[in-house]
Amino acid sequence: MNFIVFLAVGFTGGYIGHKLKLPVGAMLGAMFAVAIVKSLGFITFQSGTGLIFFLQVCLGAMLGVTFLNFKKEYVKKVSLALFFILFGLVVMIFFIVLLLALVTDLSLPITILSSSPGAIYEMAMLAKMLEEDAPAVVFLHLARVVIIMTLFPLVLHFIIRFLAKRKRNEKAS
Structure with a gap:
């Protein structure tokens, strides 16, 4: 019940x-x-472990559905960009984790999971599997998402205006 x-x-x-x-x-x-x-x-x-196993299977099935229309040629097309993105993310995560370790009392797994670019669901699931504070990971991820969703449109708008102005200046020259 x-x-x-x-x-x-x-x-x-x-x-x-x-x-x-x-x-x-x-x-x-x-x-x-x-x-x-x-x-x-x-x-x-x-x-318990049964519920966690069931949720992991459901999550895996949901993620698997997204790969139905995935083509191998696409991997070749974006492989160089993927390399630079992965390298940049690893470097960025390293420095964020180092900073969090220096200024907070959060455990190393929580700092890694909360600063990693994975989705909130997956990071919370990993935190639960590692017997870490999953709500803390979710909260930190959520704060990051809200900040990004608030600031990114402003930054993107500024960059687009800057590039458009630069393009107009080049045409005028």
């Missing part, structure tokens, strides 16, 4: 988060709803 209440609370929270159009609203709504209800003592459900 506790499991059914857990699912009902999770689905209700997920639905509310989705309807509020929060970034990754279904996951965050479900997470916060279950956390609130659990902290109030209404449910005592603990996730």
